[in-house]
Amino acid sequence: MTNRGFTTGILHSDRQNAIEHGSLHKPIHTSIAYGQPSGQGIADVFQGKQAGFTYSRQVNPTVNALEDKITGMEQGIASICFSTGMAAITATMLSLLKSGDHVVSSTYLFGNTNSFLMTLANFGIEVTFVDATDVNHVREACRPTTRLVFTETIANPCTQVSDLDAIGQLCAEPNVLYVIDNTMTSPYLFHPKTVKAGLVINSLSKYICGHGNALGGSITDCGTFDWTRFDNILPQYRSGDPSRWGLQQIRKKGLRDTGATLAPHVAHTIATGAETLALRMPAACANAAKLAAWFSTHPKVNKVYYPGLAQHPQNARTKQLFRYPGAIMSIELIETIDCLAFLDKLRLAIISTNLGDNRTLALPVAQTIYHEMGPERRAEMGIGDATVRLSVGIEDYSDLEADFQQALDAC
Numbered sequence: 001m002t003n004r005g006f007t008t009g010i011l012h013s014d015r016q017n018a019i020e021h022g023s024l025h026k027p028i029h030t031s032i033a034y035g036q037p038s039g040q041g042i043a044d045v046f047q048g049k050q051a052g053f054t055y056s057r058q059v060n061p062t063v064n065a066l067e068d069k070i071t072g073m074e075q076g077i078a079s080i081c082f083s084t085g086m087a088a089i090t091a092t093m094l095s096l097l098k099s100g101d102h103v104v105s106s107t108y109l110f111g112n113t114n115s116f117l118m119t120l121a122n123f124g125i126e127v128t129f130v131d132a133t134d135v136n137h138v139r140e141a142c143r144p145t146t147r148l149v150f151t152e153t154i155a156n157p158c159t160q161v162s163d164l165d166a167i168g169q170l171c172a173e174p175n176v177l178y179v180i181d182n183t184m185t186s187p188y189l190f191h192p193k194t195v196k197a198g199l200v201i202n203s204l205s206k207y208i209c210g211h212g213n214a215l216g217g218s219i220t221d222c223g224t225f226d227w228t229r230f231d232n233i234l235p236q237y238r239s240g241d242p243s244r245w246g247l248q249q250i251r252k253k254g255l256r257d258t259g260a261t262l263a264p265h266v267a268h269t270i271a272t273g274a275e276t277l278a279l280r281m282p283a284a285c286a287n288a289a290k291l292a293a294w295f296s297t298h299p300k301v302n303k304v305y306y307p308g309l310a311q312h313p314q315n316a317r318t319k320q321l322f323r324y325p326g327a328i329m330s331i332e333l334i335e336t337i338d339c340l341a342f343l344d345k346l347r348l349a350i351i352s353t354n355l356g357d358n359r360t361l362a363l364p365v366a367q368t369i370y371h372e373m374g375p376e377r378r379a380e381m382g383i384g385d386a387t388v389r390l391s392v393g394i395e396d397y398s399d400l401e402a403d404f405q406q407a408l409d410a411c
């Protein structure tokens, strides 16, 4: 699959293995449990001596087919799917960290990830938040107990781009696990493996699915990390090919024990959406780039945060790392306009949370997804009360511009 094109790989991935009746899609396997031909057979499958299916909370053929597609998209060695992106993040951290460990995380984070990292502190895992747009802040925060460095690619909502390449080099020698949340870019715009990430997280609910009808998450091992030097791998998972130890532990301690399983019906829905990722993403990014340029000359718009603009602080890095600068942006209107009143004037863009939908969504972030964290943490993240995040969809561009134009005119 790796030597085929991105879309060909996704479309033909299921048929790498024989499918009954010549079916073109991997069927939805609803059975929870799988019979084995012998007593020894079931023992061998349970002990990992033979490949096979046991119980669908930890392994299912339909979900495996989606995992293979994601592995191909990320050019990794293996993946595990979860019921949501948050489940993937939670299960990964809980299964690989223990009390006394230290984590360095970008301060510019998806709100729920921020909330979860705060929870880790209750279990004796310390987290230091840094401005990860500069590797020096990450370096200064690292300690002998630092086990994991976490960042997103393009941050939400103010679109900061972390110093992804330099952080990868920083983590490589001490063998600190480098985890990148690739949700905002998707594997079509960026492969975290190219900056030496050990693990990649994707919320499948966003671009990979695209249609906004299914929740899911995944973790992919890039094959770059030396698990034999990672002390937190438990003795029972230090067997077989060492490149698989990390995911082995995440599948057992993370997926099996938390039970945050992706349902096979949902895996099928996500797999169908993923087929068109490479067609949707350029369309959404092109709309976003045009809108960002248009907003930045509009007299009623004060600020535009979009990494594709020349004035964005990480514009050069964005061009170097990503195929396109993404389809998320935030705007701040001039002070005399109330951002909630502006939203009320929109006729096409939908006032809604979520991102990566084919439809354009607009959200006042301080009042919604970043409300719970409070004004201090919002200020640290650069989020103002008037910040409106736009997740730009694949509508015809002229309709989008006309909608924002009429809404601004009416304010």
Ligand SMILES: *Cc1c(COP(=O)(O)O)cnc(C)c1O
Residues within 6 Å of the ligand: 084, 085, 086, 087, 110, 113, 152, 156, 181, 183, 184, 203, 204, 205, 206, 215, 216, 217, 355
């Ligand atoms: C949405 C999102 C998540 C969480 O994904 P869910 O599938 O909603 O749980 C994690 N990270 C980022 C960057 C996201 O945008």
